[in-house]
Amino acid sequence: MTFLKMPMAVLAMFYLTTTIGFARDFASMDPAMNSAKLQGSGKLTWWGFHIYDASFYRSGNLSSSEFALDMRYHKSFTGVSIANRTADEMKRIGTSDMQAALWGKELASFLPDVESGQTLTAIYAPKQGTTFYYEGKKIALIPGVDFSKAFFGIWLDPKTSAPKLRAELLGQSCPPPLFNEAC
Numbered sequence: 001m002t003f004l005k006m007p008m009a010v011l012a013m014f015y016l017t018t019t020i021g022f023a024r025d026f027a028s029m030d031p032a033m034n035s036a037k038l039q040g041s042g043k044l045t046w047w048g049f050h051i052y053d054a055s056f057y058r059s060g061n062l063s064s065s066e067f068a069l070d071m072r073y074h075k076s077f078t079g080v081s082i083a084n085r086t087a088d089e090m091k092r093i094g095t096s097d098m099q100a101a102l103w104g105k106e107l108a109s110f111l112p113d114v115e116s117g118q119t120l121t122a123i124y125a126p127k128q129g130t131t132f133y134y135e136g137k138k139i140a141l142i143p144g145v146d147f148s149k150a151f152f153g154i155w156l157d158p159k160t161s162a163p164k165l166r167a168e169l170l171g172q173s174c175p176p177p178l179f180n181e182a183c
Contacts (some may be wrong), residue, residue, distance in 0.1 A: 148178060
């Protein structure tokens with residue numbers, strides 16, 4: 001029995017250290033997220049490939065307007081390919097082709113290339129819009145509710161292409177007020 005307990009203890013310790021290591025210090029990124037709480041997390045896979053882990057945080061409590069989406073990539077991508085995929089996903093949930101193309105170009109102007117293990121974080125604050133961070137460093141701010149709703153809708157809108165991930169991110173709670181969705 002002792003032989004089986006040792007590997008389990010090692011696995012438990014590994015899980016705890018990797019989970020704790022992934023926790024974000026949002027206060028250093030955005031004071032509005034000082035008391036951020038994890039609402040849910042999951043992973044995106046495509047054709048069996050693990051693309052990224054995503055974690056969804058709410059500021060203060062689960063009904064707050066401020067929130068963050070943190071993604072730790074498991075594959076390498078160019079910033080342009082991330083921007084293009086983002087625009088495609090925005091169109092999928094109802095953004096016009098023209099608007100998605102404009103936002104895609106704006107995203108392509110600042111999104112960096114990412115390598116496995118690196119993070120991109122987006123934080124929404126109602127009076128500011130969406131602020132983007134790469135490895136915890138601010139890289140851009142896109143003001144406005146329309147962009148934020150389209151961008152975060154990729155993961156949180158009921159029409160998302162990843163409904164399983166949406167369910168994991170939202171957990172047992174409702175989407176943020178930005179989506180005006182009844183629960």
